[in-house]
Amino acid sequence: MSTTAPxxxxxxxxxxxxxxxxxxxxxxxxxxxxxxxIIGPNGAGKTTFFNLITGFFPPSSGDILLDGRNINGVPAAxxxxxxxxxxxxxxxxxxxxxxxxxxxxxxxxxLGFSLRAWLTGADKQRVAxxxxxxxxxxxxxxxxxxxxxxxxxxxxxxxxxAMALALKPSxxxxxxxxxxxxxEETYQITGLIRRLHRDSKYTIVLIExxxxxxxxxxxxxxxxxxxxxxxxxxxxxxxxxxxVQNAYLGKAE
Amino acid sequence: MSTPLATAPSPAARxxxxxxxxxxLLLTVPLWLPLxxxxxxxxxxxxxxxxxxxxxxxxxxxxxxxxFGHAAYFGLGAYGAGLCLxxxxxxxxxxxxxxxxxxxxxxxxxxxxxxxxxxxxFAMVTIAFGQVCFYxxxxxxxxxxxxxxxxxxxxxxIDLGFATLDIANNGTLFYFFILLVFGxxxxxxxxxxxxxxxxxxxxxxxxxxxxxxLGLPVERHIWLSFSISCFFTALAGSLYALLxxxxxxxxxxxxxxxxxxxxxxxxxxxxxxxxxxxAVLFVMLQDYVSSMTTxxxxxxGMTFVLVVLFFPRGLMGxxxxxxxx
Numbered sequence: 001m002s003t004t005a006p007x008x009x010x011x012x013x014x015x016x017x018x019x020x021x022x023x024x025x026x027x028x029x030x031x032x033x034x035x036x037x038i039i040g041p042n043g044a045g046k047t048t049f050f051n052l053i054t055g056f057f058p059p060s061s062g063d064i065l066l067d068g069r070n071i072n073g074v075p076a077a078x079x080x081x082x083x084x085x086x087x088x089x090x091x092x093x094x095x096x097x098x099x100x101x102x103x104x105x106x107x108x109x110x111l112g113f114s115l116r117a118w119l120t121g122a123d124k125q126r127v128a129x130x131x132x133x134x135x136x137x138x139x140x141x142x143x144x145x146x147x148x149x150x151x152x153x154x155x156x157x158x159x160x161x162a163m164a165l166a167l168k169p170s171x172x173x174x175x176x177x178x179x180x181x182x183x184e185e186t187y188q189i190t191g192l193i194r195r196l197h198r199d200s201k202y203t204i205v206l207i208e209x210x211x212x213x214x215x216x217x218x219x220x221x222x223x224x225x226x227x228x229x230x231x232x233x234x235x236x237x238x239x240x241x242x243x244v245q246n247a248y249l250g251k252a253e
Numbered sequence: 254m255s256t257p258l259a260t261a262p263s264p265a266a267r268x269x270x271x272x273x274x275x276x277x278l279l280l281t282v283p284l285w286l287p288l289x290x291x292x293x294x295x296x297x298x299x300x301x302x303x304x305x306x307x308x309x310x311x312x313x314x315x316x317x318x319x320x321f322g323h324a325a326y327f328g329l330g331a332y333g334a335g336l337c338l339x340x341x342x343x344x345x346x347x348x349x350x351x352x353x354x355x356x357x358x359x360x361x362x363x364x365x366x367x368x369x370x371x372x373x374x375f376a377m378v379t380i381a382f383g384q385v386c387f388y389x390x391x392x393x394x395x396x397x398x399x400x401x402x403x404x405x406x407x408x409x410x411i412d413l414g415f416a417t418l419d420i421a422n423n424g425t426l427f428y429f430f431i432l433l434v435f436g437x438x439x440x441x442x443x444x445x446x447x448x449x450x451x452x453x454x455x456x457x458x459x460x461x462x463x464x465x466x467l468g469l470p471v472e473r474h475i476w477l478s479f480s481i482s483c484f485f486t487a488l489a490g491s492l493y494a495l496l497x498x499x500x501x502x503x504x505x506x507x508x509x510x511x512x513x514x515x516x517x518x519x520x521x522x523x524x525x526x527x528x529x530x531x532a533v534l535f536v537m538l539q540d541y542v543s544s545m546t547t548x549x550x551x552x553x554g555m556t557f558v559l560v561v562l563f564f565p566r567g568l569m570g571x572x573x574x575x576x577x578x
Contacts, residue, residue: 054466080468092466094459096523105456109467113449114474160463168465 005205006066007032007171008053013062015048022048024227025062027091029170033198035204037214040224041247047089049224050175052203054086055079066171085169087160089176089207095149099159102133102148103131106166130166137200138162138192154185158192165196172196174206178213186210193217213240223247275526279432283425291540293428294496299529299536300428300435301493306516306528309483313514314522315446316478317458321376322383323513326483328505329356329386329560330490332397335500338406345409345420349434349491356487357480360388364479368472380507387505403500420495431492438485443525445481454478486513515553519560521567530569 008030015023023045030036038046052059055076064071066082074082094102107130108114111123119127135141138158143151148159157177164172177193178186190213196202197217208214214221214235221238223230225247231238238244305410309323309511333355334348341347363382370378390397408427411418420427445451453474456464465471494500503509512535520531538556543549564571 076465077468077470080466086466088466092460092465094456094461096459097455101452101455105452106467108449108452109456109469114453114469115477116449117445118448163463163467169329 005065006030007034007067008205009063009065009068010049010053010063011063013049013052013059015045015052015057015065016060016137021227023052023059026224026227026229028229028232029220030203030205032170032203033201035193035217035219036206037218037221038205038207038224039209039211039214039221040230043226044224045064045227046165046224047175048227050086050173050205050207052172054084079166080169083168083170084173085167085171086173087157087164087175087177089179091153091156091160092147093156093160093163094104096143096147098132099135099148099151099155099162100144102159103134103162103166104128106163107131107134110167134162137196139188152185154181157181157185157189161189161196162194170203170208172202172204174204176207178208178210186213190216261472268332271526275529276436282432283428293424295536295540297431297492299430299532300431301489301496302512302516302535303440303529303532304435304492305486305489306513306520306532307442307525308489309513310517310522310525311442311446311454311485312482313476313517314524314527315458316454316475317461318479319372319376319476319512320379320479320482320510322379322381322510323482323486324505324507324509325383325386326356326381326486326501327490327493327509327513328390328502329359330487331494331500331504332390332403334491334494335403335406335488336396338409338494339403343409345449345495348408348495349488352491352494353376353484353488356490357484360483360487361476361480362481364476367479368476380510383505383507383510387448387502387507390502390505397502398498400502402502403494404498406494408495408497421435428497431496433490434492438488442485446525450474450477479541515557517567519557519567521564521569521571521573523566524569524573527567527569531567534568 006029010026010028010093012025013023014021014025014028026049038049040046051057053064055074058072066079066084071082073080094105104127107127111127113119113123132141135144138161140155140158140162143155148156151159161174161177174193178189180188193204193206194217197204218235220233221235223238223244230247231241231244233241270521274469283293286293286296305323305327309320312320313317330352333352337348337351367375393399408421418426418430420430445466453464453469456467456469457471457474461471490504492503516531516535517528519534520529521527534556535553538553539549542552560568566574
């Protein structure tokens with residue numbers, strides 16, 4: 001927006017685990033406001049690639065740039081402060097707290113209140129309003145005071161997304177947001193992601209196995225296979241790509 | 254809203270009724286305890302153990318970190334207070350300050366070495382440090398009195414300027430003094446746990462990875478929680494020295510650490526007041542059963558096993574479940 005640099009750039013990133021080359025020389029460029037899907041068979045290195053972007057571990061080689069700035073040396077928590085929000089393949093939430101408390105902790109952390117021993121009335125209102133807002137976005141308002149551990153899988157997923165949103169990220173990374181969901185829940189989460197993209201103008205990168213979801217949502221698709229970038233393009237281009245069909249689309253799902 | 258409200262395990266959500274009952278009972282102890290065959294010093298011991306266990310519970314119940322060496326800070330608090338009374342000045346507040354600082358600062362420094370350890374490794378390292386403190390107190394005869402413990406000091410009356418509180422000789426007054434300190438300390442604890450900082454501790458307990466990806470510096474928060482917990486535990490230890498006019502090397506021992514854990518778990522580690530209930534049970538067993546048999550720890554152990562088997566959330570946790578159901 002204010003800068004001309006793309007939101008996220010990855011230059012020749014590789015990650016080795018011993019002899020295994022999980023991610024091999026992958027480059028990617030995600031523009032502001034884009035919704036990018038990363039697809040690929042199991043073991044293609046998608047989650048490893050996510051972990052490199054979010055700083056879960058450092059790349060063996062290559063560079064990662066956020067808003068044009070090299071963030072190789074920035075730890076995970078620092079990247080969150082720079083605007084990266086993330087959800088995980090296995091839902092990561094605070095199960096024995098309510099939805100409201102889950103989002104409130106995220107909001108307070110995002111606002112830099114996490115070491116405060118008390119809040120002023122104005123700050124409290126600010127926290128409550130922000131927390132209400134993200135719960136509203138994720139359609140969780142009616143479940144605000146339920147313990148998250150007691151909610152359906154889909155609502156837990158939505159809570160996790162709401163928490164990521166509470167940090168006001170400029171880049172949202174979603175690792176298989178519809179994993180393990182039935183049709184109805186998939187439909188709800190897909191709707192949520194689309195609203196975030198179309199209406200709230202979030203830049204989103206998501207890993208997804210469900211091709212209906214991918215082709216429905218994505219502006220661009222990157223295909224990973226065996227750690228390498230196999231193809232990149234619009235949904236139409238990817239759908240017509242023979243390599244992709246051979247390597248992936250034809251076989252799986 | 255049509256959805257049923259589930260109470261979250263945050264201290265802010267505790268009902269006023271419960272608070273009223275607890276404080277009404279604590280404030281009237283000298284009236285009813287003798288009728289039950291108890292004595293006021295026993296109630297003082299309950300408060301001291303409860304404060305130690307509630308401080309420990311900030312770590313176990315509200316941060317999700319297990320320390321097996323909290324006796325170290327409890328014992329350092331006791332020795333700090335005793336040594337100050339014996340060698341520095343006959344001032345009770347100064348002794349409490351000395352004990353609290355000694356145990357609290359030791360815990361804060363030691364916590365720096367701890368925060369990257371997790372689970373069983375964290376627990377092991379905390380035991381090790383506790384035992385180091387125990388052996389120092391045990392071997393340093395000249396200063397600490399060694400195996401016999403530190404004697405030769407007594408709590409001093411408190412001069413308020415306009416009046417003197419004779420806590421040295423008036424047992425009931427001393428009980429209320431302990432109750433005042435206890436009330437201020439746990440009030441402060443409730444404030445900490447109900448604050449944004451306190452909620453980050455819950456977040457770490459619930460899901461460390463999620464907390465980290467919210468951008469929380471998890472290690473720093475665990476360290477702060479450990480440090481705060483140690484200061485309060487040391488305060489409890491200094492009260493213990495005042496209560497007995499004696500500091501015991503066994504108060505530094507891992508057995509004492511185990512007692513603190515048992516009190517907390519029996520009472521209910523996910524509840525704010527659980528450790529107080531656990532302390533009541535523990536002191537009752539200690540007092541009544543030890544007058545009948547020297548093997549009283551056997552009965553404490555059996556009670557612990559039964560509580561854990563049948564009320565895994567502790568006595569207070571069970572009451573809370575019932576109230577919600």
